[in-house]
Amino acid sequence: MPAQPASRVPDEAHQPPDEPLWCKRCNTDRNLLVNSIQSHYPPAPNMVDVAYECSDCRYSYTQIASVQKVAAVLNRPGVTQGVLQFGGQYLHCGEPMKTKSCELRRIQAPLVLKPKAQLRMYEVLINTRILGCHCGFRMEIPD
Ligand SMILES: [Zn+2]
Ligand SMILES: [Zn+2]
Incomplete structure (x- = not known):
């Protein structure tokens, strides 16, 4: 042996x-x-x-x-x-914390470039990750 x-x-x-x-x-x-x-x-x-x-x-x-x-x-x-x-x-x-899901978030913000100009909506897309803990706590972070 x-x-x-x-x-x-x-x-x-x-x-x-x-x-x-x-x-x-x-x-x-x-x-x-x-x-x-x-x-x-x-x-x-x-x-x-x-x-x-x-x-x-x-x-x-x-x-x-x-x-x-x-x-x-x-x-x-x-x-x-x-x-x-x-x-x-x-x-x-x-x-x-474990990743629970990924999301594509659409964030819209009104933006006025000049006074009296037309109000325009701008859109931003960001990827985020939802993290979760076994206790139920969750948070979302940008990916
Ligand atoms: Zn926890
Ligand atoms: Zn001490």
Whole structure:
């Protein structure tokens, strides 16, 4: 029976430490607000660079954390976290929002070039994407 190849080390061995988001000054994670999430480099599965601050003592932190650790703070009831942008993805409830549909929007605007000139309607067509979260939150962004 051949020996296991050296590359078959358990995945955990390659993982950076996954500390929970925490305010060391207040010794709590209750007041944390996530400011940004960036892909970690070198790419590590499920790991992100997260920047957050404590709304109580205003101290800000940056660290590497797993998406689950970040989601634990984002998903906390009672704290309103906005939509987070993350590497071209939009996150809500700590999860990437999914494209529900694409729309071609017709935007009409009246435009008068000169006084007393005839009012003309101008039309602009833009492609938009409707993103949805499993919680029901939706938003529309230009594509
Ligand atoms: Zn604090
Ligand atoms: Zn949501």
